[in-house]
Amino acid sequence: MLNVEDIRKDFPILSREVNGKPLVYFDNAATSQTPQQVIDAIVDYYSNYNANIHRGVHTLSQEATDLYEQARQKIQAHFNAKHSYEIIFTSGTTHSINLVANGFSALLKKGDEIIVSALEHHSNIVPWQMLCERTGATLKVIPMNDDGELVMSEYDKLLSKNTKLVFTNHISNALGTINPIEYIIAKAHEVGAAVLIDGAQACPHIKPDVQDLDVDFYVASAHKMCGPTGMGMLYGKEEWLNKLPPYQGGGEMIAEVSFEKTTYADLPHKFEAGTPNIAGGIVFGTAIDYMNAIGFDAIAKYENELLEYGTQKLLEIEGLKIYGTSQHKTSVLSFNLEGIHPYDVGSILDKLGIAVRTGHHCAQPIMDYYKIPGTIRASFAFYNTKAEIDALVEGVKKAKMMLS
Structure with a gap:
């Protein structure tokens, strides 16, 4: 109680x-409100640890790096990802979805089909429309009924050997409907399609288990979970993350750079170009600790x-x-x-x-x-x-x- x-x-x-x-x-x-414990963690970072991560040999850099990677491990444990490097830090759910959509530009072609649901937030519609424009793929929509539920019999009809990707939210932000994502994922996998679930609205209420769901991608935002704005995560199965090209180029996401050729870093750094929201990542972990304690x-x-x-x-x-x-x-x-x-x-x-x-x-x-x-x-x-x-x-x- x-x-x-x-x-x-x-x-x-x-x-x-x-x-x-x-x-x-x-x-x-x-957006959810922020508890004092998370506010204190933000102040603590800037008061005691503020330094760039992964790059410095000095003490502050190493301490900040440890805190940031410990937060990644907390998020891995919370969502039950198999590996911590399957958790990619992003600026939020929208960034996470766009990262995946951009990556699939290299994998789709004319005649391929992708499926979204009628209950989606614009951030889980527009990136896929843009993907279709770039690749010639076709966007199909799972219809809804008057109760605000997806019509699964129509979803079954939409699936085919041409289906490459399926996207739906876990919970509708506009109506609160909890979608049958276990069924959606299983049926998509029967035709060889990958599935991305937008968990932004689910994660404040439900503790998703990505391995149990067998989902290919799962995305969430910290600010819906008592954490800071401008921070989120993308979970992706290792094999899928290895297939996708980097979303942005810059520092941190490289292994070696010359003017002739650049090789990319291993996961998760391949998708984390530039100086990240270090404090945001650390206190995302704090917010998850807070909610799990309740x-x-x-x-x-x-x-x-x-x-x-x-x-x-x-x-x-x-x-x-x-x-x-x-x-x-x-x-x-x-x-x-x-x-x-x-x-x-x-x-x-x-x-x-x-x-x-x-x-x-x-x-x-x-x-x-x-x-x-x-x-x-x-x-x-x-x-x-x-x-x-x-x-x-x-x-x-x-x-x-x-x-x-």
């Missing part, structure tokens, strides 16, 4: 006011309680419709009030100190499917409370009264 009041004390921002009201932060799907089973159980409570309370408001009604979903509620634009509701909620996200959530095809301009999205984390949900419900009622 989570002691939520004690956990909330770890997050300094949760004690502040917005517009004279206590902050209610329900935009966790966009426990992902306890987090999932509590967040499901918040989801059920919030669903029940919001649906008591006449004219309110929730989008994304899958039985398998996480703590995201996307909704609208009949006849009222979501932006207007979000603006009133902000005046009450309640932070929600409004708009298409970088998932415009989902909104087009429902024929709506966007939704109001309240996304809950393990440090939120039922009392905050009550404040949201009262705020929505007030917005409805003012705007109707």
